Amino acid sequence: MLSASPLQNASLALLFAGLYFTVRAYRRLRRSSLPPGPSGLPIVGNIYDIPATNEWLAFMEMSRKYDSDVIALNLMGDTMIVLNSVTAINDLLEDRSLIYSDRPPFPTLNDLVGFTWHFAFMPYGPEWKERRKVFMQQFQPSQVLLHRPAELKAGHVLLQRLLESPEKYERHLRHMAGMVILSTAYGINIQPEDDPHIAISETALHAMACTGNRGSFWVDSFPILKYVPEFLPGSGFKQKAREWARAVTAMPKVPYEFVKRSRAAGMANSSIASRVLDDIEESGANQDEREKVLEDVLAACYAAGADTTVSALASFILAMTMFPEIQKKAQAAVDEVVGPNRLPDFEDNIPYVDAVARELLRWRPVFPLSVPHAVTADDVYKGYHIPAGAVVVGNSWAVLHDEKIYGPNTDRFIPERWLTESGEINKAIREPDTAFGFGRRICPGKDMAQWSLWICVASILAAFNITKGVDENGVPLEPSGEYTSGLLCWLGGLQVGSSRAKIATEWRNYLINVIYTEKRAGQRIWVNLTLIIGLSKVYYT
Ligand code: HEM
Numbered sequence: 001m002l003s004a005s006p007l008q009n010a011s012l013a014l015l016f017a018g019l020y021f022t023v024r025a026y027r028r029l030r031r032s033s034l035p036p037g038p039s040g041l042p043i044v045g046n047i048y049d050i051p052a053t054n055e056w057l058a059f060m061e062m063s064r065k066y067d068s069d070v071i072a073l074n075l076m077g078d079t080m081i082v083l084n085s086v087t088a089i090n091d092l093l094e095d096r097s098l099i100y101s102d103r104p105p106f107p108t109l110n111d112l113v114g115f116t117w118h119f120a121f122m123p124y125g126p127e128w129k130e131r132r133k134v135f136m137q138q139f140q141p142s143q144v145l146l147h148r149p150a151e152l153k154a155g156h157v158l159l160q161r162l163l164e165s166p167e168k169y170e171r172h173l174r175h176m177a178g179m180v181i182l183s184t185a186y187g188i189n190i191q192p193e194d195d196p197h198i199a200i201s202e203t204a205l206h207a208m209a210c211t212g213n214r215g216s217f218w219v220d221s222f223p224i225l226k227y228v229p230e231f232l233p234g235s236g237f238k239q240k241a242r243e244w245a246r247a248v249t250a251m252p253k254v255p256y257e258f259v260k261r262s263r264a265a266g267m268a269n270s271s272i273a274s275r276v277l278d279d280i281e282e283s284g285a286n287q288d289e290r291e292k293v294l295e296d297v298l299a300a301c302y303a304a305g306a307d308t309t310v311s312a313l314a315s316f317i318l319a320m321t322m323f324p325e326i327q328k329k330a331q332a333a334v335d336e337v338v339g340p341n342r343l344p345d346f347e348d349n350i351p352y353v354d355a356v357a358r359e360l361l362r363w364r365p366v367f368p369l370s371v372p373h374a375v376t377a378d379d380v381y382k383g384y385h386i387p388a389g390a391v392v393v394g395n396s397w398a399v400l401h402d403e404k405i406y407g408p409n410t411d412r413f414i415p416e417r418w419l420t421e422s423g424e425i426n427k428a429i430r431e432p433d434t435a436f437g438f439g440r441r442i443c444p445g446k447d448m449a450q451w452s453l454w455i456c457v458a459s460i461l462a463a464f465n466i467t468k469g470v471d472e473n474g475v476p477l478e479p480s481g482e483y484t485s486g487l488l489c490w491l492g493g494l495q496v497g498s499s500r501a502k503i504a505t506e507w508r509n510y511l512i513n514v515i516y517t518e519k520r521a522g523q524r525i526w527v528n529l530t531l532i533i534g535l536s537k538v539y540y541t
Contacts, residue, residue: 033385035081036066037073045074056368056397060084063398070384076221079390081375084398086405086430089438092381093373093394097439102374104391107223109211112241114248117296118208118303124376124440134297135444138272144447147184148346151448154179155455156343159463161192166464173313173456174202177306180452185298186255187262187269197255201302204251207244208303252299273298305445308366309452315364316356316457319413320466321479326413327466330356334461344458346451351425353458355415357450360457361435362406363413364483368397370437399434406430 040046050073051058059082062071069085083089093100102124109115116122119131137143154176161172175190178198182188188197219225219237228235230242262268263277273294280290320327333352338344344353372391379386386392401410406429407417420426436443443449460466468476 034072034079034387035070035381035384036068037062037071040074044076047075049073056395059369059393059395060398063395070381072384072390079387080393081386081390082369082393082395084395086399086402086434088381089394089399089434092379092386092392093438096379097441099377099379100373100375100392101440102376104372104374105223106212107219107226108237108241109208111223111226112219112238112245113207113211114245115208115211115303117252118300119296120300120304120371130293131297131300132444134276134293135300138276138297139444139448141447144451147180147448148451150180150183151452151455152346154183155459158456159343159459162460162464169317170310170314173310174198174306176456177309177452178202178302180309181302181305182255183269183271184448185271185301186259186273187271188255188258189269197258200247200250200254201306203244203247205303205307207248209307211241211244251303252295256295256298272301301445304443305449309449311366312360312364312449312453313456315366316360316453316460317466318479318481319356319360319363321468322481323413324467326356326415327461330415330457331461331465334458338458338462344455344462346455348458350458351419351423352415353454353461354425355418356461357453357457358418358432359413359415360453361432362400362410365396365400365432365435367435367437368395370394370396370434371441373438373441394434394438396434396437400432 038046038049040049049058049062059071062082063069063084069083069088071082071084073080073082083092103121105123106115106121110121119128119135122128122131157179158172158176161175162169165172175192175198178195178201179190182190182197190198225237228238230238256273259268259271259273259277263274268274276294277291280287280294320330330352333350334344337348337350344350370393372393375386375388375390375392378388399405403410407414418425418429433442433446436446436449468478
């Protein structure tokens with residue numbers, strides 16, 4: 001074996017030292033031109049500067065501390081830029097959306113679990129554009145009108161189910177959301193219980209909630225771990241991912257094949273799938289390719305639309321429990337327009353309910369940090385360097401709780417902030433659009449989501465009182481009002497399904513005690529609900 005001379009050793013040591021200091025100096029230089037932020041530790045960077053809960057509040061605090069609405073964090077070598085004001089969000093995610101519309105990679109979610117069909121997680125590029133275009137055609141405001149009958153019917157079935165077992169309200173909200181989406185997208189009439197389509201989708205959504213937070217698994221930080229063989233100790237994540245992948249792969253295929261079979265048998269209901277398939281078959285061009293896009297888009301409706309709507313409605317239940325005086329006002333507003341003999345309809349003009357629905361999205365945004373974007377080219381903003389590849393997070397919570405925009409006490413649920421003195425919607429107040437994300441990635445299901453929320457809120461208010469539960473001594477039990485946090489420490493993650501997780505874990509545990517729903521106005525409402533049961537029987541058979 002050859003051995004190096006002392007001179008060679010000294011030269012090598014010098015070379016390494018030189019390299020080390022050059023890299024350090026380069027990093028310092030780069031860091032100094034990044035937006036301000038906590039300095040962090042070697043290697044791990046700022047991961048310990050981000051708390052495990054309520055990260056959006058920590059980012060607002062950093063913004064104050066560094067006197068900058070744009071802050072930068074280093075998460076194990078990756079740069080995360082957090083935008084804490086409406087101005088910064090507009091300047092970058094809206095006005096420069098050409099380069100700010102990418103997504104960071106999701107190694108566990110996409111590569112291991114198989115959500116590659118879901119365009120919400122696709123990089124900005126032709127595949128994403130194609131799917132988004134097809135989606136938008138079906139969810140633009142004029143098309144959304146076609147979905148209203150399904151939303152109304154599902155709202156009525158929701159009331160009936162709440163009446164039967166109010167303590168299972170979260171399950172009923174899920175059923176309602178699934179019913180709207182499966183019937184709109186595929187023309188599928190779901191079963192009242194144990195529907196197989198719902199079961200597959202819920203398992204896949206659970207997988208999404210577990211893996212959508214980048215950083216939940218080490219493989220997110222070290223993608224090479226994807227290749228670890230399953231027999232090695234510590235590779236449990238791969239087995240779990242393989243189990244989830246079965247449902248995730250089945251989610252787009254099973255309902256799509258159902259539609260194809262129903263069409264072949266001449267029994268398909270009207271749906272987005274059927275309308276687009278008619279077009280595809282008529283034109284005959286690129287049939288397989290276009291069908292694959294359609295299959296993905298339909299599945300994206302459930303994947304993106306179910307948990308979100310459920311989460312917002314669960315916040316509604318919470319708000320009505322915490323602010324009973326608002327509930328009374330909202331019920332009075334509904335009663336005044338709707339009267340005692342029917343349930344609300346989309347044609348009803350009830351500004352107070354509009355205000356409640358807006359306040360809901362503002363007060364407890366489903367995605368407090370939206371869904372992370374990524375920037376595809378180097379950029380300069382306010383003199384700061386934003387490096388290509390950085391994850392860019394819009395702090396929706398900061399905007400939606402900004403008292404300069406929405407007035408005082410933004411932590412309280414105050415629908416009046418949206419109203420003029422005469423009780424109409426005040427058009428001068430910025431709509432809660434921030435709750436639906438930004439720029440080219442803004443939620444394309446926004447209109448449908450808002451109408452779904454509206455009809456459920458109005459219908460529940462018309463039929464039920466929502467009150468705190470009492471313990472065995474009759475003492476009211478206070479709900480904690482806490483939510484889970486979705487953004488894990490390493491990289492800007494997702495909030496998908498996290499409110500659901502909280503409700504599932506905490507609320508369900510003392511659900512029967514904490515929140516119960518009672519029939520309001522006794523017989524009068526019961527009569528209405530009997531009518532609804534009649535309607536839903538037609539639906540179920
Ligand atoms: C209250 C309900 C909802 C809320 C709060 C919500 C919010 C959001 C947010 C914050 C994003 C990320 C936007 C961004 O990256 O900047 C998003 C994306 C998306 N949403 Fe929604 N959403 C809701 C309901 C729905 C519904 C009902 C559908 C479908 C029918 C839907 C379909 C989608 C899709 C497909 C994307 C991915 C867009 C893309 O990456 O291009 N959402 N949503």
